[in-house]
Amino acid sequence: MQLTGKQQRLTIVLLGLILCSIATAMILAALKDSVVYFYSPTNLLEKQTIPERRVRVGGLVKKNEQIYTKTGVVNLFIVTDKKNDITVRFTGILPDLFREGQGVVAEGKIGPNGVFFADEVLAKHDENYMPPEVAETLRRSSKSKTGEPR
């Protein structure tokens, strides 16, 4: 079967469209299941229902709070947006740049007792760099604290 040039191009365009729609369907399904939402500690506390899915929580590692490594490789620390705090439990080795006052992002699930069980903790390579989500969180909470009437 020899197609003419026009038929040939039509077939290619059609095939491309079919592929695109399959890809779109796959993308939409995957996005629904696998997108990880970012919350500040305040957002999480305000939430009525505890999200079942994985989320990210970000803020500053609270100063003057001990980072516990007593039990070995289990770390407990507090992430704050300077308005509300959340306790994070992380099993593993913390990143090099993890320290008090540093912006961090933890990914995992929130437990029934309000403790956040993280399986991943990100602190950025560059010490001057603040993840934009964390910066935004801090900016919002400081704005609402310094007296916009509610």
Place this chain on the structure above:
Amino acid sequence: MIAETGQFTLVLALIVAIVQGTLPLAGSVKNNIRLMALGSTSATSLFLCVLVSFGCLIQAFIVSDFSVFNVAQNSHTQKPLLYKISGVWGNHEGSMLLWVTILTLFGASVAAFGKNLPESLKARVLSIQGLISASFISFILFTSNPFLRLDPAPVEGQGLNPILQDPGLAFHPPFLYIGYVGFSIVFSFAVAALIEGRIDPAWARWVRPWTLAAWCSLTIGIALGSWWAYYELGWGGWWFWDPVENASLIPWLIGTALLHSAIVVEKRDALKSWTILLAILTFSMSLLGTFLVRSGILTSVHTFATDPERGVFILLLLILISGSALILYALRASLILPGGVFSPISREAALIFNNLLLTTGAAVVLLGTLYPLLLDALYGAKVSVGPPFYNATFLPIMAPVLVACVIGSMLRWKRADLAGVLGRLKVATLTALLVVLTIIWATGSGDVLVALALGVSAWIIIGTMVQVSERINLFKFPLSKSLSRARNLPRAFWGMVISHSALGILVIGITISSAWRVEFIKLMKAGDTVSAGGYTLTFAGTLPIVGPNYTGIQGQFRVERNGKEITVLLPEKRSYPAERNRTTEAGILSTISGDLYTVLGEMSENGEWSTRIYFNPMINWIWIGAILMAFGGLISLTDRRLHIRLLEKFSKEANGNAA
């Protein structure tokens, strides 16, 4: 003085670039030979200007001239020389200057190697290259000047982020940039062809070496980057679907599609306007990658502290460069005459299949990368898109590419016999089935996907070998005759064989290392032992260490196999006083069958150390595969058929001189 020289030559370069961007183009319109010839001269001078400027910046870093703001911010007198030099592109301003240096190097190379090009095409290509250079030089001069002075000059610099103080920084960015920027030449050729309204197999033959060179460099650059992340970050992973990694993968995927579609233009004079579109898109995606990295709008491990003004500037350049090329495409693509027709079962059709899937894959990665931005802009929701998304979308799209690459390269042009090809691939099919069944049997029930992935890898490698043995008539003639046939096969064929087999090796590495990886996080004191991957590790305690610009602690793991000590792994925790920063150096025993990977954590209150130990089976196959793939590209680049016109020209000149 150094900084002023650098600044002066960069301003000079801007003027030269503007000349290069306008006069040869005007010459090609008015058919003025002298104006067109200006293209080569200005491209060479432009490269020299930028090279001097880049050299000045390197010199300022070597002598630690802290009166230059950029040096004071990113260097330190105690840094080893290699890192003083590589630190030049370890920051935004310097890396943009490297970008432009490579951009102008490519322009100068077209001037040097393009002697066989028609004058008007060459003039147009160089003009477009000049315009791109002018945009990026003005970007550097107006928003990211690396030569700004600092008064008073500090006594000591602030040092370079210690994670960047690694040989990886010396090689990863230059290769990546040669790849990104190399596609600018292909872009310029495409735009020039659109202006001329003509594209033919000769055009494809001129473009293919540049595409191949850029593609090889990009492949090596991505492989080096992932290897660097693997050994330096101490997470044991090698690909994180980080926005910046994606930014390099997208042009790679489209570039791979371009590489294949250009073959169709060259051999069959078909798929012409599609190839032009791919050429424009590949470079546009490189620009988009630059924008994503430089603007800092996405959370990524690569982001430097940023300035929104720069992001806006690059976005404008992106819209200007890609936008005008796409508009030109929309207006002129209809002038390109359709070429040879072919049946739905033919090598042309198989290459279209490859192209559609590769570009769809690129589109999926692009969407996943930009989705967080989109959602933030629309609803203000902060999200991140991670590995589960890409596993669910990208991998199923790529799987058919793997299966098809063997069949496609065995189909004949124009009209082919699919059943016949499948018959010739009996051995490969049987081997693949055997692999799948063996693995399902050996691992019990689970791991069907792993078994399938390994089956496909076996299919690619054996199938490619079948093609070689058919071409050299292995076992049908005496071996010596087969070998001499092998020598006479075109290099492009060998390039395909190497790159396709390398793809199989890469898939094996990815599959096995991610499916059967072993990981321990363990608290250890001296004398404790762990077993992983057939090795026994004994923790022997820690020692303090002192480096040229850091101090640290070194852990010692004695590694034994079958009761014999093989090596001692020495993971480190370093702290860099100048940068007030710490890094983790993993201790790795690397073998072809797998890596033993150790990381030292923190000391707990009772003197035990948290440690992380991985066994990553066959992980090196990933980088071996990637490097072999690029090597295949290089072999193809040496195919004399690509240089035949050049040779003819040379021999003509030689004859002329002799007479």
